[in-house]
Structures are given as structure tokens and as C-alpha cells.
Amino acid sequence: MSKLSNYQLFEIIQNNSLDRVIRNEANAEFDKREISVDEISQLISTHDSLYKPDKETGLDLKYKIILVVFPFFIFLHNIIAAIILDKRKEYKFKQYWLYLSIGYVLWTAIVILFARYNLFKTESLKG
Incomplete structure (x- = not known):
């Protein structure tokens, strides 16, 4: 020493x-x-x-759009997650899960609203 x-x-x-x-x-x-x-x-x-820490940048806009618009295509998530995990960026991974969750919630709301207004039309009772 x-x-x-x-x-x-x-x-x-x-x-x-x-x-x-x-x-x-x-x-x-x-x-x-x-x-x-x-x-x-x-x-x-x-x-x-x-040893200045790197400034963490968020996900690219294209990945955010893919995660929100296509949340049910798992192969796309595998590609995006592989890119994020390869760089070991925790901030990007948190954003990945945020936008994936937003996509699931958005599409669930769309399916429920579609089913409510198109599949289960209720006739009003006239009496």
C-alpha cells in the first residue's frame, strides 16, 4: 500500500x-x-x-410509439428489451415498462369501449 x-x-x-x-x-x-x-x-x-456518470437519456420516440401502439406483439418487446438490457440502462428499462403499461391500459380501454357500444347494444325499453 x-x-x-x-x-x-x-x-x-x-x-x-x-x-x-x-x-x-x-x-x-x-x-x-x-x-x-x-x-x-x-x-x-x-x-x-x-468518473462523471453518463447522463441517462430516455427511450427513443420510435420505441415509445411501438410500445403504446403494439403492446400485444411480444416479439417486438423482445427486440426492444434486448436493446435496452444490452446497454444496461435502468432509466430506459423503467420507461420501457411505463410505456408498455400505458399501451396495455389504452388498448384495454379501447376494447371495452368497442364492446360496450358495438357488441352489447341495449335497446331502450319503451313502455
Whole structure:
């Protein structure tokens, strides 16, 4: 640990997926070096500039339209889900389910209204 740079130690400490023992050793070495507050803020700014999270964009308009207009065609959903899961974008996957649900609700309402007004016509009782 003593051969690592301050930035490398900082990255080890920030990495939650590493073993706790390794992170504790790195933290002890970091404390032993007595780094100033200015240097720590510089490490933080360097870390933030290098590992800026990608801005999550939503689903493309064409996928939204397909999900709302054709919610019952499963093969289309397989294609869209494969594209979304391949990129591992959680925000897109949430939008996928939102627009798929909107499609199901919309088409269910259309079928119910169609059945109500065209299939089950009730004659008013005249008396």
C-alpha cells in the first residue's frame, strides 16, 4: 500500500465493491500520510471529473410509439428489451415498462369501449 499514490489510495477507499480488509488497509495508509484538506479536495475533484456518470437519456420516440401502439406483439418487446438490457440502462428499462403499461391500459380501454357500444347494444325499453 505504501507504493500507491494518494489518488490510487483514494480510489480504493471509494470502491465499495472491494473487500473490506483491503479498504481498511488503504484507509489506514491514507490516514498515515496526513494529507491536507486541499489535497483531499483536489483528489475529489479529480475523481469527479474522471468518473462523471453518463447522463441517462430516455427511450427513443420510435420505441415509445411501438410500445403504446403494439403492446400485444411480444416479439417486438423482445427486440426492444434486448436493446435496452444490452446497454444496461435502468432509466430506459423503467420507461420501457411505463410505456408498455400505458399501451396495455389504452388498448384495454379501447376494447371495452368497442364492446360496450358495438357488441352489447341495449335497446331502450319503451313502455
